[in-house]
Amino acid sequence: MLDETADSLPELTPGEETRRQFLTKVGLGACVMTGLGAALTVADYLEPKVLFEPPTSFRAGNVADFPEGTVRFNQEQKVYIVGGAAGVFAMSAVCTHLGCITRPVSGEGGIACPCHGSKFDLEGNVTHGPAPHPLPWLEVKADAAGNLTVDTSVVIPHGKALKV
Amino acid sequence: MSSFQLSALGALIRNSAVYRSIIRHGVANTNRNRSLVVFENLFLHVHPVKVREKTLKFSHTYWLGGITLVASFVLIVTGIFLMFYYHPSVPQAYRDMKELMFVVDNGVFYRNMHRWAAHLMVFGALLHMLRVFYHRAYKPPRQFNWVVGVILLLVTLLLSYTGYLLPWDQLAFWGVSVGTNMAKEAPLVGKPLRFLMLGGNIVSENALLRFYVLHCVVLPTVLLLFLSVHIWRIRKDGGVQGPPEKDASDEVEP
Numbered sequence: 439m440l441d442e443t444a445d446s447l448p449e450l451t452p453g454e455e456t457r458r459q460f461l462t463k464v465g466l467g468a469c470v471m472t473g474l475g476a477a478l479t480v481a482d483y484l485e486p487k488v489l490f491e492p493p494t495s496f497r498a499g500n501v502a503d504f505p506e507g508t509v510r511f512n513q514e515q516k517v518y519i520v521g522g523a524a525g526v527f528a529m530s531a532v533c534t535h536l537g538c539i540t541r542p543v544s545g546e547g548g549i550a551c552p553c554h555g556s557k558f559d560l561e562g563n564v565t566h567g568p569a570p571h572p573l574p575w576l577e578v579k580a581d582a583a584g585n586l587t588v589d590t591s592v593v594i595p596h597g598k599a600l601k602v
Numbered sequence: 603m604s605s606f607q608l609s610a611l612g613a614l615i616r617n618s619a620v621y622r623s624i625i626r627h628g629v630a631n632t633n634r635n636r637s638l639v640v641f642e643n644l645f646l647h648v649h650p651v652k653v654r655e656k657t658l659k660f661s662h663t664y665w666l667g668g669i670t671l672v673a674s675f676v677l678i679v680t681g682i683f684l685m686f687y688y689h690p691s692v693p694q695a696y697r698d699m700k701e702l703m704f705v706v707d708n709g710v711f712y713r714n715m716h717r718w719a720a721h722l723m724v725f726g727a728l729l730h731m732l733r734v735f736y737h738r739a740y741k742p743p744r745q746f747n748w749v750v751g752v753i754l755l756l757v758t759l760l761l762s763y764t765g766y767l768l769p770w771d772q773l774a775f776w777g778v779s780v781g782t783n784m785a786k787e788a789p790l791v792g793k794p795l796r797f798l799m800l801g802g803n804i805v806s807e808n809a810l811l812r813f814y815v816l817h818c819v820v821l822p823t824v825l826l827l828f829l830s831v832h833i834w835r836i837r838k839d840g841g842v843q844g845p846p847e848k849d850a851s852d853e854v855e856p
Contacts, residue, residue: 489802537783538776591803 494591501526501584501600509542509560517576517588518542518549520560525599528578528588529562534571549573562596572596648837657842666733667842670726673719674829678822680716688768690814692807695770720762727758739843747835750828757825764817767810778813779805 450456496515504510504521511518516531516539531549533540538553548565549558557566562573577592578600586600615621627638637651656662687706688698702709731751734740740748767778782805786796801808840846 484798486801486808489808491802491804491806536780538780 495587495589498528498578498586498588501580501586511542515588515590517590518573519578519586519588522561522599524597525601526578526580526586527599528576530574530576530590532573533569534564534573535569540573648834650837650841654841654844657844663737663842664729664733666726666730670723670730671829671833673723673726674825676719677716677723680712680719681818681822683712684716685818690768690811692770692810695768695810699769699771720765724758724762727755731755737843743846744835744839744843747832747839750832750835754825754828754832757821757828761817761821761825764813764821767813768817770810775805778809782809 496512498512498517498519499510504519504526506521506523508521509518510520511531518529518531520527520529531540532538533551533553533556535551535554535556538551540549540551540556540558542548543550543557547560549560549562550556551569554568555566556564556569558569558573559565562575564570564572574593575596575598577589577594579587579589580600581587616625627642628635630636630639639646640649640651641647684702687702687709689695699713702713704710734748734751763781767774782796782799785799786792788795797803799809799812800806801812836842
């Protein structure tokens with residue numbers, strides 16, 4: 439601290455401080471608060487609040503189109519719609535390894551990724567690495583007439599097929 | 603001046619006020635003036651007045667740092683040229699890149715120069731690092747400059763990676779998809795980091811714009827900042843390697 443020793447300065451008892459020391463602390467504190475506020479403002483600014491991304495839900499035909507054993511690959515939405523034993527379910531086609539788009543393998547009755555050789559069964563479970571997680575299941579809803587809507591942004595637990 | 607005959611025009615130029623303002627030392631025919639040539643010039647003043655002859659030999663450094671430095675200058679110049687034609691938007695980016703390749707006069711030359719210099723810079727920086735390591739040029743008093751060099755290598759790789767997205771072709775799109783998916787796997791910070799990098803949940807126009815700003819403004823600024831420190835430290839640590847010069851008796855501690 440700037441300590442100008444003048445004879446007229448009163449002796450400080452321990453715990454006391456000069457006005458200058460106190461004001462220096464206040465000033466530095468204000469600078470720190472300003473810096474923190476500026477940093478938070480910038481961080482908040484860099485996080486987009488409105489996204490102009492394509493809608494995540496799409497219509498996927500009628501439940502009658504998916505008898506047990508059908509697998510439809512919707513290439514545009516990167517989603518499989520599967521008629522399973524327990525009902526219809528939708529599953530992301532994006533490989534959980536690094537995000538390549540998987541393909542159904544004709545003949546073997548499974549799903550494979552062209553990038554690093556991951557393989558999945560028709561439930562989305564990993565049968566061959568390097569994929570670390572199974573393919574996520576996505577929310578499917580049906581209206582009264584049985585028309586299906588899939589929302590790719592809502593992940594549901596495995597096994598929750600849509601019973602009709 | 604006696605041994606140095608000047609033409610009339612040369613004398614006119616050398617005696618003009620403008621020339622005397624830029625070149626403030628006399629003719630470099632004395633040791634003192636030769637020194638002044640170096641340290642009265644902003645661009646040369648970090649250079650020592652005298653250099654050990656052996657450090658200029660090719661086998662001493664293989665000139666790898668210098669090659670990397672020249673590559674980065676080529677990248678800045680050609681990069682500015684490319685910016686005159688490129689729009690960082692989804693409908694335009696790939697088209698602009700093709701226009702540079704097939705329509706603009708010399709566009710293919712500058713774009714490929716940018717590409718080759720980028721490869722050279724990454725390659726040169728890595729080899730430069732190996733050279734410094736094997737020659738033990740990272741040892742005190744140069745340990746701080748090694749750390750600055752590591753930061754420069756990281757910035758170089760980030761520049762290379764952010765430039766990768768800009769052509770907006772299949773290679774770029776999938777390269778960035780895979781890269782940001784790798785970042786997403788980081789514990790805790792992964793998902794928000796990917797969201798912040800892409801400016802959204804998908805690799806799209808926000809991601810292109812963000813990578814463009816990083817590639818053209820933010821990262822080059824950081825690079826030049828640390829590059830300046832890197833080169834200044836070489837001077838202060840007494841050359842590229844070996845024991846630092848003994849202080850001259852009349853020299854004050856820097």
